[in-house]
């Protein structure tokens with residue numbers, strides 16, 4: 695989550711009462727539900743987001759707003775609306791070209807070879823924390839581009855999830871402007887987007903049909919245990935806002951969600967160092983990924 699337009703911390707902190715115990719309780723509630731932890735220095739951001747919802751529900755104080763989140767009849771809806779304010783996702787198409795190269799040049803060829811032996815011709819992707827959809831649409835473009843080459847005769851699907859309802863609505867609409875498309879070549883823009891006005895383009899139905907968008911809270915164990923049979927997970931720039939305990943829980947779920955030989959990609963500033971050691975770190979040109987070894991695998995070499 696980014697904080698566009700956020701004021702410098704010292705100035706902003708001074709404007710908010712970060713010692714109000716009701717805000718600390720709201721911070722703990724957010725953590726419990728979503729795994730997102732706001733440190734003391736970032737508490738002013740949470741307060742500014744709460745203030746938007748407080749004026750929407752006409753709550754005069756933080757403790758009155760806490761009541762909306764905990765005891766009132768519509769508390770689940772209010773919590774969801776507050777989460778929508780807190781989780782604003784910075785993203786754009788083709789954000790991580792090295793990951794895409796690793797996928798195209800190494801991972802997919804390996805996977806195709808291994809799966810062909812078993813008679814499976816399907817590859818399943820999950821973009822976990824997809825924000826407004828740029829990551830899954832990027833994947834969809836890569837896969838369609840490969841569908842007459844590397845992936846000829848194969849089927850693939852992309853499951854794309856986020857916690858933020860508003861981001862998911864934007865993702866489903868698939869309408870993007872210059873910022874989202876700044877790394878997308880002219881050729882791909884012409885092939886996979888249609889202009890809807892002089893500033894915005896909309897993804898084609900072909901790309902949309904490859905992606906299933908859904909709301910999944912990565913900290914919701916009851917949902918995470920049912921997501922199985924995934925080959926490749928992209929969970930980029932999501933877990934940086936989680937503390938160690940909630941990160942560990944999510945990553946353990948990812949391990950069970952993946953099929954043997956599956957891969958997990960994280961954002962380039964993220965790692966599983968001291969988080970989880972059942973995955974094997976694999977190096978590719980300009981990037982790394984985490985590999986789930988098959989049962990009984992021993993050895994420290996490359997997959």
Ligand SMILES: C[S@@+](CC[C@H](N)C(=O)[O-])C[C@H]1O[C@@H](n2cnc3c(N)ncnc32)[C@H](O)[C@@H]1O
Nearest residue numbers: 695728781783784785823825857911912930931
């Ligand atoms: C910075 S965006 C990353 C978007 C994309 N993966 C990328 O790297 O370009 C982080 C996203 O994680 C989502 N997120 C944060 N906590 C989450 C949670 N507990 N469950 C699901 N999504 C979450 C946010 O709503 C936000 O859309």
